[in-house]
Amino acid sequence: MNSRNRLSPRAGPVPNSRLRVEPFLPDAGSHANVTTSSIKSPLPMALISAINQRYSALAESTCCLLCGGAADRSYAQLGEVAVDIGSGRGQDALRLAEAVGPTGHVYGVDVAEGMLEKARRMAEKLGVTNLEFRRSEIEKLDLPDQVADLVTSNCTMNHAADKSAAWAEVYRILKPGGRFVVSDIYALHEVPVSFRSDPKAVAECWAGAVERELYLETLSACGFSDIEVLEESAPYKKGAIEVASFTVSGQKVGCCCCG
Numbered sequence: 001m002n003s004r005n006r007l008s009p010r011a012g013p014v015p016n017s018r019l020r021v022e023p024f025l026p027d028a029g030s031h032a033n034v035t036t037s038s039i040k041s042p043l044p045m046a047l048i049s050a051i052n053q054r055y056s057a058l059a060e061s062t063c064c065l066l067c068g069g070a071a072d073r074s075y076a077q078l079g080e081v082a083v084d085i086g087s088g089r090g091q092d093a094l095r096l097a098e099a100v101g102p103t104g105h106v107y108g109v110d111v112a113e114g115m116l117e118k119a120r121r122m123a124e125k126l127g128v129t130n131l132e133f134r135r136s137e138i139e140k141l142d143l144p145d146q147v148a149d150l151v152t153s154n155c156t157m158n159h160a161a162d163k164s165a166a167w168a169e170v171y172r173i174l175k176p177g178g179r180f181v182v183s184d185i186y187a188l189h190e191v192p193v194s195f196r197s198d199p200k201a202v203a204e205c206w207a208g209a210v211e212r213e214l215y216l217e218t219l220s221a222c223g224f225s226d227i228e229v230l231e232e233s234a235p236y237k238k239g240a241i242e243v244a245s246f247t248v249s250g251q252k253v254g255c256c257c258c259g
Helices: 044-057 091-100 113-126 163-173 199-203 212-221
Strands: 007-009 081-085 105-110 131-135 148-154 174-187 224-233 236-238 241-252
Touching (some): 081 091, 091 105, 091 113, 091 131, 113 131, 148 163, 163 174, 174 212, 212 241
Parallel strands (some): 081 148, 105 131
Antiparallel strands (some): 224 241
């Protein structure tokens, strides 16, 4: 990560006064203060194809596809079950597998076939047996309810065609008391619909970004508590917009309201 988007630590939880939250209603045409068009892409199938093509092509490259230190800040414990969403080449999932040990288990989830093949080869080469990679969409994770103690992700959630559905899935797969630590990007201003509806631009990890306040509102509306920004970068140019990177954590309590 270069100097213009280096992450800096931020102390303390996100102030509640910043979150004007109302629950997401699955049968409503709009979501209170949350702009539906800012959250949902009209081209999910084309987007999945674009992501698969882009990241499968990058599977054998050495370029960095991360935007924060989610894995470093997740503090996985022995015996835990962890899920890495957007597991890519599998580096973070492999580190998690080492941290949780033989009594724990890790699921790496990705939609890019090339990335999954690369990750599986690496795990097999290293003899890692407590790690499984699955091909799955973010909004429909191929995992059972309440399976995970920890969910991590790095620069992946912005790809989701439906952000509220994606975060509802994170909530669903977490055990009560489970936690997430996610690094991602947010847009400084609302992304124009012409970019937001372009699968290639979204797959390039910028056009799917939403504004910071909207991002945090989505987490709170899904039922997560103790939402905290752990680190955050200065704004930087990406694609045709300005974004910033941050790492956010939260905990599952109560009942999910995302629908």
